[in-house]
Every structure is written in structure tokens, then in C-alpha cells.
Amino acid sequence: MTPLLEIRDLRIRLGDRALVDGVDISVNPGEIVGLAGESGSGKTLTALTALGFTPPGSAASGEVLFEGRNTLTLPKSQLRALRGDRVAMIFQDPMTSLHPMLTIERQLTEHQLAHRSLTRRQAREHAIELLERVRIPDPHRAIRSYPHRFSGGMRQRIAIASALACEPDLVVADEVTTALDVTVQAGILRLLDELCRDTGMAMLFITHDLAVMNVLTERLYVMREGRVVETGATREVLAAPTHEYTRALIEALPQTDTETA
Amino acid sequence: MLMFVLRRLGASLLLVLGTTIVAFLLTSVLPGDALTARLGERAAANAELVAKLRAELGLDRPIWEQFFIYLGGLVRGDLGLSLQSNRPVTEDLAQFGPASAELALMATVIALVVGGGLGIVAALRNNTWIDNVLRAFSLGGVSVPLFWFALVATSIFSTTLRWFPSSGRLDAGVAAPPHVTGFFTIDALLAGDLPLFGQAFEHLILPALVLSAPMVGLLMRFTRASVLDVVGQEYVRAAEAKGLAPRTVVFGHVLRGALVPVITIVGTAFASLLAGTVLVEQIFAWPGIGSYAYRSATTLDLSAIVGVTIFVALVYIVVNFVTDVLYGAIDPRIRRA
Incomplete structure (x- = not known):
């Protein structure tokens, strides 16, 4: 099987600092892959290159092949055609990733209208379906209101609905449960799992929380200081970590969580 | 939204x-005797005359009564007589208010347009x-004294290039358009008189340009700071991640988020x-509220001073x-507050 996303020997330098230092990652169609590591390990930077984002002033080398096209060298217009359509992103904090002054409708339809030849009405109807799908109560009403009317968990559901709008092949989820309450986290994880299974989309799931990895992902990469230090099937890596850093991460988990893992 | 508007209206x-x-x-x-100013030194020495005038003007009544008489007049649109x-x-x-407002x-x-636009570009x-x-340009706009800027602008655009006239609202001897709004440009348009509109507009440009200089600088800095702040927000990154065109991201997302602080500045500025046009109106012989206020203050024309104060307020x-x-x-979160 050709991978949907294949990152080969990715290096990102800012000045003389190597932020990402020779990373290889692949995600197959329909697969949920985890990218773990502490903050500053370069995991978010690596994942953002799937959408063609690199930090301003940095130099990136290597290849980031999404459906065979290198996002590092793709012209901006083609990159825009990919973003939001074939590859979507869910951000860490739903309090800041939704525009506070735009209606939910606008935020769920604008990329549909940019990428698809839909009427406003069709896009709106699809948006209502999406809200139903992520279990927002009373979607007809919800679509007319603004983000501040919703709780953090609900906002993250709306952000997920937005990512799903154009039925992407890949979703990059960056620490999407970190800013949420533990009880809300579980619901979001179940929802993501279910959505991936139903739609067949692949997901690159970034988190520092290995317990979450175990629930959701099939395969796992562990990053540290810009390098991948361990990779393999999530279950195996967590059961028998070979790298001491992975072992340290597992030991850092609360005891009850490692037992269920 | 209606409740929000009504609450603000009540407070206003x-x-x-x-x-x-x-x-x-x-x-x-305030010290200074309006009666003396009105009657002149010699007549003010005549006690009988003074008492008569005091009674006539209602100045012999207690202050609170005077105030209610004044307030009653104010409600009926009567601000008293101007002495000058x-x-x-x-x-x-x-007459003078619309000239300044224009x-x-x-x-x-x-x-x-200039300050906001350049602020966005800078950010x-x-x-x-x-x-x-x-x-550097915006710093210049804020720090160069207005009178200096007025002199330079007049000498370049009026005296040397002869692009714009440098005094009055219309050429000498030209009649004003029929009074509707008091804005000569708009009244000329309403009267269908295009040449007159052109003339009123020409006269308007130079003083407006000079008056706008500090505001251009101020607005540029505020717009720049506000846009910079918003550009760093995650929702802007999210808009980019949706594959929206840069134009849509800037105008639909960034500017929308940056607008509230900018509006504050525009409003206050x-x-x-309007309150600070005195200098520019003097330089460009603009018959506005600034010139009127200046004359009222120097002649101790109390009714006019209070009138101007209330108008500006x-x-x-x-x-x-x-x-x-x-x-x-603009911001739905403010509506609730």
C-alpha cells in the first residue's frame, strides 16, 4: 500500500538550531497514527508540514509527500487547494481556534464554498448534518450562534465538524484533548475514533499523553529533541518500550492508567 | 441586540x-463678569442699569433656578443669545457646527483610509x-506640529502647485448651496450642482489633510498593533489551514478580529x-465651530461658550x-455584557 502521507528525512532548522532533525513518518490511508513526545520535541512542527506550514524564517529540507506531492515545495495555490479539503487540521485549544466574531455557519461553510462548487444553502445543510454527526444538540439553532455560546468540549466538537466538512483523507489532530476536562476528553476520543472508522479517513494524532495513545492509535512514533526515538504498534511499544525515554514517559503516567494500558 | 442599544442610549x-x-x-x-463685557466699563458702573439687565437676563435668581430655566430652554432648543x-x-x-463636522x-x-490601510500593510x-x-512615517505624523504641517502643505499644494485653495469653504463671492445638512459638498450634490461640489471639495481637501495628519499616524500604529495581535491568534492559523485565499483570511478573519480597538480610536479621534479644529480653522479661514469657540472665549460670550461646550459634549x-x-x-461577546 502506498502511504497517504510519507515524511522522509525531514529537517527543520531555525538559525543554527535543528528543530526537527531527520524524521521519517508514514501514515497509510484510513490509519490512525500517534505522534508522542514532550512539548518542544518537534511533534507539532513535524505534523504541520503535512499541511505545508513551516515556522517563519526556518529552513526545511527532506520530503513531505502527501498523496505523492511534496508539500514543502508545492506552489502556494496548490497547497491551498489541499488544505481544508484533502488534509484538515484540528487545533489544541477550541477556545482560540474558532473565530469569536464569526457565526458557526460561516466557520463550517467557508471552506466548503472555497473548495467545492456548492450553493450557500447546500453548504449550510451539510454543516447542519456535520453538527448532528458530532452530536451538537439543536444544530439548526447552533449554526446561527457564535462560539462563546458553547463549552470547551462543544467547541472542540464544532472544530471537528469543521475539519470533516470536505471529507478529507487525512486529519491532523494536535493535542485536541489537552485543553479539555478529563470527562470531556473521553467523549472526544470516542467521537474521533468512530468518525475515522465511519469515513475511512486517516488521522495523525499528536499528544504527550500515552494513555490517550493506547485508546486511539494503531501505530505510534515517539519523538524527542527533533528525532523519532521509537516506533511500532502502539500496544507493543507501550507493553515493551525499547527506548529509555519511552519508558520514562510511561512511568510518568498515573499508575491506574498504565494498568488499563 | 435591541436591549443592548437601549441600555447604551439610556446611559448616553x-x-x-x-x-x-x-x-x-x-x-x-468662573471669574469674569459677563455684564461688564456686555455693558462696557462705564455702563457697568451704573448700578441701576446693571440691576435692570440682571433682572432681564435672570441673573438675579438663585443659581439652581437659573439652571432649570436654562435646561427648560435647552429642551426646547433654546441656548440663549450670543452676545457677539x-x-x-x-x-x-x-451654521458653524456642520462646517467643522464636514x-x-x-x-x-x-x-x-491612509492610516488604517498603511497599518495593515505594516503589520x-x-x-x-x-x-x-x-x-517612521507614522511617528512623523504624530510628532510634527500641526501648524508647521499646515504651512508646508499650503506652500506646496496651494502656493507652488496651485492644486488646492488655502482658505474658506468656497471661492470668494460664491453663494453657499441651499442649506440641508450644512455640509457644502453634500448640499451641492443634493442641489445637483456638480461644479459647486467640486469647488467645495477642493476647499475641503487641504485643511482636512492637515487636520488628519496626527490621526493618520495614530491610526496606523493602532491598526498595526491590533492586526499583529490578531495574526498571531490560532483562529487565523485555522483559517489558513482551511485553504482559504489570503484575501479572505486578511479581510474576513484578521480584520474582523482587529476592528474593535481600531473603532475605539477612530471614535475618540x-x-x-471636532473639538480641536480651532488651529486649523484659523489657518485656513474655515468658518467652523473652532473659530466660533475662540471668538466666544475671547469676548466672554457665556451663552455661546456653554452652547459650544454642550455641542462638543x-x-x-x-x-x-x-x-x-x-x-x-462586530463582536457578539460584547452584546451580552
């Missing part, structure tokens, strides 16, 4: 009342040479322009009200 009305009290009291307790023009103050204000409004439009080109040049209050409502229209 209270403010009007408050300002009137303060303006009235200040002029009543011998006309009702309201008539003077109706000037201030034009200056605001210039500042908004989007953050830390490039363009940004640096623009920042507009009101302070009203402008501030109206502008504040409009800004508040605009906030609510």
Missing part, C-alpha cells in the same frame, strides 16, 4: 444631563523595510478632531454611543 442621555450641569456651573462660577453675533446660539451652532469627517475618512509586512519606513456622547453599538454589531 444621563451623560448629556451631567455635562449640561457641569458646563453651566463652570461658566457660572446677536443671534440665538442654536442658529450659530447650526472638515472633521473628511479628515477621519482620510485617516481611516502584514512586519519587520521588513516597508514596516520600518511606515513606522473624530470627536477630538453631545458629539462625544453620540460618537461614543455609535462606537458602542458598532462594538456590539
